[in-house]
Amino acid sequence: MESRQKNRYEIRLAGMGGQGLILAGIILAEAATIFDGKNAVQSQSYGPESRGGASRAEVIISPEDVEIDYPKVTTPDMLLVMSREAMERYGHELKPDGIIIIDSTYVHKPEKATGKIISIPVTELTKEKFGKTIVANIVALGIIVEITGIVSKDSLEKAVIKRVPRGTEELNKSALELGYFLAREKMNTIN
């Protein structure tokens, strides 16, 4: 786990409608702010691509004493990519020390890219474990937080519970655990 103490940490979650990326963005922002005491802006920009089924959510997180002046992600520190189109569109927009997490269910790992690439078949492994893909977004959140440490796991869990439908709390907690596990396993392989 890397500790992030940047004044402005930019996260982009990109994929397709139906993957729950906006909910994931809201959960991450609420974990950071309501439960971790930081500041955040969470946003979605909808252009023509949204009518083609693309979906993109962004979160900017800053420490408690830093106000977020410009509320749009310019060059992400962390990019989650869950569709081929998203990879084509956003794969090259990343800080030099940034991290790309690729759902290899949908996206091939690029041969060349800026930053550190972490490729995990998130949706496929979610389906394997839970028999459905509905919580792949929550598994992805687990991966993101295990890798970046941008919010505490305790806050993340609280934020997930706050936002998911009643009756699905245990499923979603297990989804987070799967994400943590997959990220740890991957980091051990890389390091």
Place this chain on the structure above:
Amino acid sequence: MESRQKNRYEIRLAGMGGQGLILAGIILAEAATIFDGKNAVQSQSYGPESRGGASRAEVIISPEDVEIDYPKVTTPDMLLVMSREAMERYGHELKPDGIIIIDSTYVHKPEKATGKIISIPVTELTKEKFGKTIVANIVALGIIVEITGIVSKDSLEKAVIKRVPRGTEELNKSALELGYFLAREKMNTIN
């Protein structure tokens, strides 16, 4: 119904956590973009007030051929206020020709204010009609759209159906109808 053809129409939805304002913002943005073919940015900024239970969602809507450069609401064209704190904090931030919709369940109509004030006990009437307040946000969306015409009703309904839990479609459609009705009734009284 006023037709809005501005190059940039700014909407702020302000109240408390649990009132579903973020969902309302997302639905409005998706009605405008996915179903009405416009552009939109939807965002929530979380600061210290969010830890005190305040909630605020913003939507900027532009025509198809106008890109949204600055993604933050500066001075809203339309403000929905669903808590006393939100009224104190945001009640004075409005364009001169702007519209404030006040949920008078929680907020007293101010004696002096910029813009046009529409005061309706949204939450109270939702409770009266449906026996619960959970769809007060959807009733509010109906009111907003009847008054501003910022998205088509057909697109609004599609966007609501896309986002609400399965099995609650009819309840939410009725909530929209209640909103349209309340707004029409109010406009007839004012005009």
